[in-house]
Amino acid sequence: MKLLVVSHGAFCQGILDSYQMIAGENKDIFAISLTDTGIQDFSERLNKQLTELESEDILILTDIKGGTPYNEAYKYYLSNEERIRVVAGMNLPMVIEVGLNLANTKLNDLAEMAIEIGKNGIEGIVEEAAEDNDLEF
Template sequence: MTQVVLVTHGEFGDALLRSAEMIIGPQDGVHSVSLLAGESPEGFGAKLDAALQDVGREDTLILIDLFGGTPYNVAARRVREPHIECVTGLNLPMLIETLMSRDGATAADLAEVATQAGKESVRNLGPLLNK
């Protein structure tokens, strides 16, 4: 099963996973790596490497909070590995759709699922409801 690694400024990755589990139940194979206030890129990189070492050579999708900044800069380099994919803009619908689509999906498949779910989840309700 494709592993999922959440990469965030601060600890909202952990909180987001708990929120997803409120909705779809407990999940295996999800890891969260947080950049703490004052932490160096090297310290963060060491934590990410440890998470990826736990995962080994399994297909892995890294979901990153935002494009740019330390978590992105450190994590995005890993996309050169053939078994690792990365998507930015992590939100709850992206995470839930990703976790529910892991059976038989490669990291590349899941990256497409995550991207589509993330983009489609963003809706401005005023115009949508003809306000």
């Protein structure tokens, strides 16, 4: 199982760097950025990476649904549905949990985990909640 994180700009590389700082290096996680070199270049690099991993199941995490990284990943998914899943809305809790579970989780379960952890990793601090918080500083 492999994890591919893709995004506009350096976001995916930054999230991979943060993952490695927290959880250590993982040779099964790859990052591909859409840069100012354009969509064609991004698409070629994405397809090259996916072709190199063609014997593997791959979860692709993207930054924004409907953006170029998502759309290009989705195009690849359409011709490889048995071994590719795409999840949009990537965040660090999602990447950490998925990265730590790559070796022992099935592809569909990993995609569902990414969505659940991603949603649960979002929290806001409101005045009432701050008063009830047990954290001490």
